[in-house]
Amino acid sequence: MDRRAILRALAAGVIGSGIGARPGFAAEPPPETTRIRLNRYPFDVACVAPQWVAEELLRAEGFEKVEYVSIKGDGDLMAAGKIDMMFLDAPGLIQAVDEGQALLGLGGMHGGCYELFGNAQVRSVLDLRGRTVAVSTKGRHAFVAAMASYVGLDPRKDLKIVLTPDAKQQFVEGKVDAVLGFPPEPQEFRARKTGRLIVNTTADRPWSQYFCCFATGNRDFVRKYPVATKRVLRALVKAVDICAAEPDKVVRGLVDRGFLKDHDYSLQALREIPYRRWREYDSADTIRFFALRMHEAGVIKSSPQKVIADGMDWRFVNELKRELKG
Structure with missing residues (x-):
């Protein structure tokens, strides 16, 4: 079975059971752009697997051209407009907002990781x-x-x-x-x-009570293409649930496609990462918690309130939490 067939089967089996399309999705306008650029890495970063699983889901949302741009670390290329959306850890996102980078945090995707x-x-x-x-x-x-x-x-x-x-x-x-x-x-x-x-941070408090990675968008992309932004985010949260439900199939597919190299360690990581917390946790709580710690540590100058006001937009993920009730 090729990767598209696998992803279609995963989408039908997993999404259809609990987070499939609800009435009204078909009435949404099409995305303002049919091109979307996400990131990939030259080394293994297992926790962001939903970005790569989402490829066929993105096509189903109306994106005809799905591109994966190779990066080495933080979100600098996204701030520069070379990438439209990616997963970024909460401290990295907060630091980027404090520095004035053109990013917007859209919502927490999962806990754990570090x-x-x-x-x-x-x-x-x-x-x-x-x-x-x-x-x-x-x-x-x-x-x-x-x-x-x-x-x-x-x-x-x-x-x-x-x-x-x-x-x-x-x-x-x-x-x-x-x-x-x-x-x-x-x-x-x-x-x-x-x-x-x-x-x-998956198990130990207080870290386990907060998100690690956030779906983050280029600010100009989010403001110019709000329909596309919501459609991308919907594909990503569906992919998050696929990773939670079928980690074995996901890792095999991503190794075959070259997104991951080490099968065994990556599979263990996907089994451990609490992906389903995107529905349960509050994104603003995570940003407030980390921003306060980082401000105390002298890492950022902005207050938690300013970080949220300047660099976060929860409207899309809040809508999806209501629409995609699992």
Whole structure:
């Protein structure tokens, strides 16, 4: 069975059972543009799998040209207008809004993802005092700063956070004391018994009570194409539910298509990520929580209220929560 047939079968079997089209969808106007650009990575990032699963769902929403643009990390290309929509972690999104980048957070897609690992001397976040943590993106840097601030550490004085593309390898080689892993890195660390798990944001409070990744759009795209924006977001949340219901089929398909390389670790990641929380959690609560921590840590200058006012638009996801009741 080819990937389109697989996705059609998944859509029919999963979406049809609980989140299929409700009356009124057919009456919606067509998207103002039939081209949509999302992102992909040259390395494995398992948690954003819904973006790639959504391809045929996007075509069903009226997008004739679905493009995947390769990026290496944060949302700079989207802010520059090279990508229309992508998943971005909450701290990275908040930081981008604080910097004035042309992005809009549209709604939380799932919780979990990040896991903090330390060496034998690190047993808690408080043990990071005087130590070095490696991270590979600005969003991860902000996340570690938020964790430190939450337990009373000043990330500007009490620890060193190193931004480096080889964060994982530096930790494995013992060059740093801790690292913030992103799926499927934590799954590999656990399998190989690398380091000690300090924080699992899927299970450990307060982090498990909030979203990790947000659907985020280029601001000009969202404002110019509101119908298209809602249609993209609908395809994405349906894909989120497909990932929750059929992780085995999803991972096999994405490995076959070249979006993922490691099957086993990626499959474990999809089984662990709480995808269905997009219906349950409040996006604004997550932004307020992280923005406050990041403001306390000196990572951003904006207040949580200003971040939400300047860089968030919940109307689409709120409509979809009402329309796609599972």
